[in-house]
Amino acid sequence: MTTDRLTHVDDTGAARMVDVSGKEPGARTARAAGVVRTTRQVVDLLRDGALPKGDALAVARIAGIMGAKRTPDLIPLCHPIALHGVTVELTCEGDRIEILCTARTADRTGVEMEALTSVATAGLTLIDMIKAVDPAASLDEVRVLSKEGGKTGHWERDR
Amino acid sequence: MTTDRLTHVDDTGAARMVDVSGKEPGARTARAAGVVRTTRQVVDLLRDGALPKGDALAVARIAGIMGAKRTPDLIPLCHPIALHGVTVELTCEGDRIEILCTARTADRTGVEMEALTSVATAGLTLIDMIKAVDPAASLDEVRVLSKEGGKTGHWERDR
Amino acid sequence: MTTDRLTHVDDTGAARMVDVSGKEPGARTARAAGVVRTTRQVVDLLRDGALPKGDALAVARIAGIMGAKRTPDLIPLCHPIALHGVTVELTCEGDRIEILCTARTADRTGVEMEALTSVATAGLTLIDMIKAVDPAASLDEVRVLSKEGGKTGHWERDR
Amino acid sequence: MTTDRLTHVDDTGAARMVDVSGKEPGARTARAAGVVRTTRQVVDLLRDGALPKGDALAVARIAGIMGAKRTPDLIPLCHPIALHGVTVELTCEGDRIEILCTARTADRTGVEMEALTSVATAGLTLIDMIKAVDPAASLDEVRVLSKEGGKTGHWERDR
Amino acid sequence: MTTDRLTHVDDTGAARMVDVSGKEPGARTARAAGVVRTTRQVVDLLRDGALPKGDALAVARIAGIMGAKRTPDLIPLCHPIALHGVTVELTCEGDRIEILCTARTADRTGVEMEALTSVATAGLTLIDMIKAVDPAASLDEVRVLSKEGGKTGHWERDR
């Protein structure tokens, strides 16, 4: 299910946006995740910021959804695709906030990059909100968990 | 040098873009880093893609520089600032690619978010280029290394 | 034809981009309108600005068309869709400029938001051009007039 | 404090971005407001959507803040300026949601357009979220309430 | 294969985005070209900049690919379309750099504008990189070479 060469450069090494016009449109899903590491104190503040009228976690969820839509603007060789659904879930645990994003399309290419960009944008937004309290917060383990659809079918992370 | 509350929400918890119009403009620098973890085989492919006419690493460097400029579009409560200089360095070692970004401004706010967004965009771009070969590649340790300038002066990561 | 809950938040209240990948693509049209209220003097100036080589109204028409294309960038939970046609009509009458926009697609979701965003962008652009003469100009009655297509079929405003 | 001609077109009527390089930078503030009219039932749903983990109103607040940053992309003849602070307040009353935005800068031009664009974007976002329940919701009275700073000084709406 | 009127304005001369919802989706390709004229010395510098780790030409290739994706943001009456493949080739000869772009889609409209915008963006990017050495560099002959697909079928430039 994988290739052994870089598809985004041609034989001379020049970058290109790979032609996908011959691919069939079809339902595709990707789930990606990541984690923001900070301190327990900060995670408590975010939870407080999540009380009634508290927008702290909402800002990150919405940034993640909007970030998914900006993927082709950010990733140079990524195709602009029809994005048909995005969810972002945030879970506060101890000194970390887990980010889980699911992206869906019925287009010609996979949506891994959209799911990953969503996770990264939500994570950076959390860091932006907490950086005055914890300038050492980090974003880690931004990775695809699973993919469905397309010619390659189901793939699930095993490491 | 840090506060004990979230500055990006007001007393009721509502999100806001903090007013910085009273802050002095001044030279500020931020260095951020991250790492893409993949396999040795993929790192070798990227190095090959970096041979004459090979754009593989260039795509990520350029995406990182352009990503820094898109920071206020992506991070909801981030101020649009004058970005005066950006460099992105990539180092291939074993099964990982280290990303180091330096961002500079002479404006009213720090440029940590610009440096972090640059690192994340370069990292996601690398993952986009290698995902057909290694769908399990991940982006880790996206973090600020140091900051200079502004009222808080010098800060350097110690963990 | 309407629901009794907010579709853009899930059961826990978290924002999401609703999955529309199961919806059928099909021809859809939306008409929206709005009005800029100002003074008779200003409406006369705009009409003069609409004489040969006069771009005043053209700026608003073009801003409206371009604004429709920016809808998914502005409205967080709105799907990026294929926009297949947009017209913006401006009518100067007395102390008001009426704005009428028609948006068309052959995609999976309705185009009300595109039509409304077009009207609002055209209206704000008119206010930008006249604000030095009439700082009290306002944009009112931004609303959908009618929709065609999709599962819900025809809808027409009755209030 | 007002002029009697359109400043955004030249003597031949051609559109232009007025040269402001000779203007002094300085603190400027603008407050703008608007109202989304819908039904009592919908306003109750939004309030429910604003309970713990409820993002409904947060989505609109954040869209308003981000919309302010997109002003020069949307309004053709508007200058790109340094936006130094934005707040968006939403008040649910009866069958309406009041939107109040304050925008601040220390740049060369006023920030009325940023405040108005913020109000319109927040309002359209509310309509997007409630349109499945009330397709007849409208955005009204988008207007500047007051301005401070710059050569023209204080201006306050009186009609 | 051509018309004798401007399709982008209606009978009254008002600008519009032409409705293409009735057009059949189908494979379409456009090739466009252009040339940056500078000095032999500069072309040698660019070639040197294209040695190992040299990004000079890569920056222009990538800018061209990304520029193609921004076409509907830049060209007011252009439809946002699904762009399925883009390549940019640069050839250094004497005192000129030839730019050749191929754009592909399987959508409802042609991709000439995407190919042309790609060429222009790559060309402007080259000028940006060399302007400190040759402020008189120019971009010339930005033109469509050929088109395939759609109702009008094959077209090839003959002048």
Next chain:
Amino acid sequence: MTTDRLTHVDDTGAARMVDVSGKEPGARTARAAGVVRTTRQVVDLLRDGALPKGDALAVARIAGIMGAKRTPDLIPLCHPIALHGVTVELTCEGDRIEILCTARTADRTGVEMEALTSVATAGLTLIDMIKAVDPAASLDEVRVLSKEGGKTGHWERDR
């Protein structure tokens, strides 16, 4: 007044956004020009499209002004700057439309790229509007005419 190396790549050839934080802000102006070559018939159509309510030339003027604002989004190594004024003039003569753009700033870098991007965007927009009538139209001679301000002072094209 010129250098003999590419400033946009470092000693290893890696692309960078040059640090300009040490440069003095100051008034700078750039004039750039270009020409769209088509047929006499098309130029007549554009003039007709420029009659009362005719938006044809206005679309290109406005696209040029808005294009100048998008320069840092399009040109990878270009700094985002405060753009303080833009004018676009179009002159129809025989079988050509001359485009002249003036861009002004009071910032740290020159505005040649903004002026050139404005010319190219206006030119591409004209080609978009006329391509159904003349698919062979081309954009030529996109070049800087003169620059004022900054350390290098006045420069005027002599070839």
